[in-house]
Amino acid sequence: xxxxxxxxxxxxxxxxxxxxxxxxxxxxxxxxxxxxxxxxxxxxxxxxxxxxxxxxxxxxxxxxxxxxxxxxxxxxxxxxxxxxxxxxxxxxxxxxxxxxxxxxxxxxxxxxxxxxxxxxxxxxxxxxxxxxxxxxxxxxxxxxxxxxxxxxxxxxxxxxxxxxxxxxxxxxxxxxxxxxxxxxxxxxxxxxxxxxxxxxxxxxxxxxxxxxxxxxxxxxxxxxxxxxxxxxxxxxxxxxxxxxxxxxxxxxxxxxxxxxxxxxxxxxxxxxxxxxxxxxxxxxxxxxxxxxxxxxxxxxxxxxxxxxxxxxxxxxxxxxxxxxxxxxxxxxxxxxxxxxxxxxxxxxxxxxxxxxxxxxxxxxxxxxxxxxxxxxxxxxxxxxxxxxxxxxxxxxxxxxxxxxxxxxxxxxxxxxxxxxxxxxxxxxxxxxxxxxxxxxxxxxxxxxxxxxxxxxxxxxxxxxxxxxxxxxxxxxxxxxxxxxxxxxxxxxx
Amino acid sequence: xxxxxxxxxxxxxxxxxxxxxxxxxxxxxxxxxxxxxxxxxxxxxxxxxxxxxxxxxxxxxxxxxxxxxxxxxxxxxxxxxxxxxxxxxxxxxxxxxxxxxxxxxxxxxxxx
Numbered sequence: 208x209x210x211x212x213x214x215x216x217x218x219x220x221x222x223x224x225x226x227x228x229x230x231x232x233x234x235x236x237x238x239x240x241x242x243x244x245x246x247x248x249x250x251x252x253x254x255x256x257x258x259x260x261x262x263x264x265x266x267x268x269x270x271x272x273x274x275x276x277x278x279x280x281x282x283x284x285x286x287x288x289x290x291x292x293x294x295x296x297x298x299x300x301x302x303x304x305x306x307x308x309x310x311x312x313x314x315x316x317x318x319x320x321x322x323x324x325x326x327x328x329x330x331x332x333x334x335x336x337x338x339x340x341x342x343x344x345x346x347x348x349x350x351x352x353x354x355x356x357x358x359x360x361x362x363x364x365x366x367x368x369x370x371x372x373x374x375x376x377x378x379x380x381x382x383x384x385x386x387x388x389x390x391x392x393x394x395x396x397x398x399x400x401x402x403x404x405x406x407x408x409x410x411x412x413x414x415x416x417x418x419x420x421x422x423x424x425x426x427x428x429x430x431x432x433x434x435x436x437x438x439x440x441x442x443x444x445x446x447x448x449x450x451x452x453x454x455x456x457x458x459x460x461x462x463x464x465x466x467x468x469x470x471x472x473x474x475x476x477x478x479x480x481x482x483x484x485x486x487x488x489x490x491x492x493x494x495x496x497x498x499x500x501x502x503x504x505x506x507x508x509x510x511x512x513x514x515x516x517x518x519x520x521x522x523x524x525x526x527x528x529x530x531x532x533x534x535x536x537x538x539x540x541x542x543x544x545x546x547x548x549x550x551x552x553x554x555x556x557x558x559x560x561x562x563x564x565x566x567x568x569x570x571x572x573x574x575x576x577x578x579x580x581x582x583x584x585x586x587x588x589x590x591x592x593x594x595x596x597x598x599x600x601x602x603x604x605x606x607x608x609x610x611x612x613x614x615x616x617x618x619x620x621x622x623x624x625x626x627x628x629x630x631x632x633x634x635x636x637x638x639x640x641x642x643x644x645x646x647x648x649x650x651x652x653x654x655x656x657x658x659x660x661x662x663x664x665x666x667x668x669x670x671x672x673x674x675x676x677x678x679x680x681x682x683x684x685x686x687x688x689x690x691x692x693x694x695x696x697x698x699x700x
Numbered sequence: 701x702x703x704x705x706x707x708x709x710x711x712x713x714x715x716x717x718x719x720x721x722x723x724x725x726x727x728x729x730x731x732x733x734x735x736x737x738x739x740x741x742x743x744x745x746x747x748x749x750x751x752x753x754x755x756x757x758x759x760x761x762x763x764x765x766x767x768x769x770x771x772x773x774x775x776x777x778x779x780x781x782x783x784x785x786x787x788x789x790x791x792x793x794x795x796x797x798x799x800x801x802x803x804x805x806x807x808x809x810x811x812x
Contacts, residue, residue, distance in 0.1 A: 381739045389746030
């Protein structure tokens, strides 16, 4: 009975459809969407346990044998990400309940958040390349609508650019799929992996792999991140936090899948390019994060730096580096959501978006200040928090692989991340208090609770690495040995 | 036959690229539409353009054309339809809001 594997995608889709009919009943919408997300999270925990007990789960949809039908494959990597996505979505929903306002709530915002989650989970779980394209489109269409919902001038402008960029990247994805189908004649990932191994990854296939690299770079913000800061600073805070936590990470996931399962025969070409692109991303992201004064833009550039950091792990491609990337991916989803929520709260409280226009907030809002401090330390990789283990393992992996330039860039970028956020912290929270006690806007508890939850999450993740370790090791193991994945898909029934 | 279609797809891509790089939103949207035509043709061609009957099961037919690319194209067409419809409405809303369809006038300003 592996049928439960479709739950992480089917449950949000069904809930989303139901929510469309419940437009006037906002309280009911909130309850249902929260229940659905929590149900997805609980289901992914159960599935993770099952993967630990009995290996990779697959389900052949419609009962068709693997290369012919479409299928879902749940290994530890995918399910860990499904779990993290559910947690982050639940927290962002909690923040949306108290901040997003009736105009959004009456225009189906919860339904589209469900569709977004369905697309994200589907992308994590699918075992078929064209299905991955379709799940990407489900996610992207929902994100287009979430980005433009509200119809402010800036939102419309930025979402137009976002849509055009993504039409282009989806187009390249289709071209790559067409070429790959023409070259090897299948679209099932496990079957593709076998056939590419048989033909020994000819130059043609390497070229196609470069096309995939471009596609997922556009989605993940690797080098091609020019669209990202604008898009992520336009929508309401809860939506921006969802985007920052989920959208780019799906591109990162797809990159990991494609370059560990399909195109791993010519690492001197593909992985070298990934390394070069990661280096450029780290440098460009750091420059962007330091040069801006806008809090949301700084946080957006931190998303870019983190993508570069994870790609350093993929470029090194040793077992320690992959494990580190997986830890970092999970950590980054939580902490980026935390940072976006805090930045949004700061802007909502002060009415200003530049950090040099705020000052001395820590006297007015001490908890907010310390939460920002925790998020900052966690992102920089200070030991008790969750960013540490990922950074250490990626560092270890790059030393093993002998890519010292990447190692240096990755750790210098950590310092610059710390610097960029410390600038915000020092200017906005320290200094002279400019908001007097009478003028200060009351900080509602419901605005802070989601951030507190995420901060607890990063501490728990940092201290509970031992609990997570067997799952992450299993995930890295499957990434390193494509045979395990292929055998799980083609097991004789 | 494949060569001809590939050249046609290439011309479509060239036209679309030119349109997308222009400044008016409507031209860009036309460009994206042409772009999706090109990739649908490409999908069809990469499946092979060998002679065969339509993929409908019937008696006394020996060879069929490949049915999979046709299903892929059908899916891709619907998706690009949805996205095109959305972006058209988005462009309309933006025009109503800003009174301009020129991308130069839509740069980010600090006063927003």
